[in-house]
Amino acid sequence: MNLEQVFKQYKEESIHGRYITLALIEPLLHKLNTNKQLKIIGKSVLGKPIYSYTIGKGKTKIFLWSQMHGNESTTTKALFDFLNVLQGDSEIAQQLLSSFTFCAIPMLNPDGATLYTRENANKVDLNRDSQELSQPESKLLRATFESFSPDYCFNLHDQRTIFGLSETGKPATLSFLAPSYNEKREINESRLKAINLIAMINEKLQPYLPDQIGRFDDSFNINCIGDTFQYLGVPTLLFEAGHFSNDYQREETRKYVFMSLILSFKILFENDIVVNGIDKYLSISQNKVIFYDFMYKNIKINYDGIEIITNFAAQYKEELIENQVCFIAYISQIGDLEDKLGHLEYDAKGALYKDDFDNIPKLDQKADFYLDNNVKFVNGMIKI
Template identity: 75%
Template sequence: MDLEQLFIQNKEKTIQGRYITLDSIEPILNRFDIKNDVKIIGNSVLGKPIYSYVKGSGKTKIFLWSQMHGNESTTTKALFDFINLLNNGSDLANQLLTSFTFYCIPMLNPDGAKLYTRANANNIDLNRDSQNLTQPESKILRAVFDEFKPNYCFNLHDQRTIFGVADTGKPATVSFLAPSYNEEREVNESRLKAINLIASINEVLQKYIPGQIGRFDDSFNINCIGDTFQFLGVPTILFEAGHFPNDYEREETRKFVFMALVSGFIILSENDIVSNINDKYLNIPQNNVVFFDFMYKNVKINYDGIEIITNFVAQYKEELIENKINFNAYIVEVGDLEGYYGHFEYDAKEALYKDDLKNIPIENQKANFNFDEKIFFVNGALIK
């Protein structure tokens, strides 16, 4: 199957980029609400509707939710791409719809999505509220879980650009986790089902992004929703959409999340999972914090008349300004930085650093500078 072509055919073209809000998705949901498939299942802290989309008649029940963190929108886009596939009338769509019943919450945290924040309007991280259930959004998610009684849960998130695949120097474009169900991180029947499915999806994705798939840390935290659902005996899979080179809008990453969803459900529907492949799962390298957005090497800096050669790095802050996400680069660290990588790297070859301030890179300073007054960088990027 040509997953690339399948993505192109089913991509939801009305949404793109990083800033995906309730206003972005309501027209799509209205389009799909043909047979009462779309419902309002509750409201956010600020009274915004939280929607569900239910499709399929199969006995295996799949529960998927996205944008639990409001600024993590890549999987929301991929989820709508997948919903398009379910509605395209193809043989594959029919196969999936007769095998599964899909219960989707495309945007659990509409307030955080509007504000482009991780937390909800009460400044609570919903992914740390699975036990206390203090927030309306957390209560809605748990109520659906209890009523729907899924056979599998898909917990859809984004991860920052700082994550790489172990120490390979490759970004973690997509990462997965079969969360632990206890402090000892043991593998029971439920967790093994999630492990086996992830290992199978990984084999498919390696054909498209070899070496760019990571495995998230599996330390147990019962306050996290994935750990809770795994503890309650439902195989749960964490998706983390990460960085693909030169793809800060995450349109390429979106494609790989779509591929992961489609291939996973095909594998499940055809009962094509190899049993007990824990070793293949553990062979997926762990995520590691090894990346910065920009790295500048072998830079000459003049400290009070003493010249040294060093390195420094800059990182984007994603700032919401007038309903648009602005990527603003700031210097974050100066030093040896051994073992770290930049998504963009530049070797200054001992050229002298200069800027409009103190002529030394300072943490939290905007990344506008030059080398030898010949090579200029604005917002971290080389000006050619």
């Protein structure tokens, strides 16, 4: 199977970029509702409908949810690409629909999606609410889990551009995790199933995304939904969509999430799962905080007549301005940047730093400055 070609064929072109809201996906859900697969399972804090979409007639039940965090939209795009496959008449669609029943909640947190925030409208992180179930969205997710009784859970998220792989010096474009079910991080039957599946996904995805796949931290937190579902005995996989070079809109990353979903279910369909994949799983590079969006090296700064050479880094903050996600670069670290990398790195070779204030970089200051008066940086990048 040519996964690149499958993605091009079924990509949902009507949604793109980072700002994915309920208003954008509702028409798609109704378009996909060809046989009463769509259901409103409840409402958000602000009264917006939360939908589930169920398709297939297979014995193995797959539960997927996305945008639990409103500003994590990459997997939502990939999920719609995947649902387009299931609505097609290809061989893979027929195989998957006969083997699996899929229940997807494409947008668990529509209020957070509109506000482009991690939390819901009550400023609660839904991924820390799996025990208290204090929010309507958390209750709906748990109720759907219990009524659907899945065999596998797919917990779909985004991660920040700061994550990478120390061994390769590359960004962690995708990271996976079989969440722990207890404090000791032991491996029981359900967690082993998730581990085995992730080991195979990684193996089959490497030719498409070499050295850019990470393993997320498995510290146990029963308040997290993935840990809770694993604790309840259902194999759960965490997907974290990360950064691909120059892909801040995450359209390339979207493709690899799509490929991972197709591979997941193809592996399960073909029973192409390693018996004990623990070693293969643990060999996946650990996801670590090693990146800044920008790194500036060998910058000359004049401190009251004393010149020093230093480094500093800048990081984008994602700000919603007039219904558009804008990436605004702010200085985030000054001095020793040992063991850190920049998605974009600039060696000033001793050029003198100047700005419109007091010619000294400061934390949380916008990354607008000059080097030797003849190179201008605006929003972190050289202005041509």
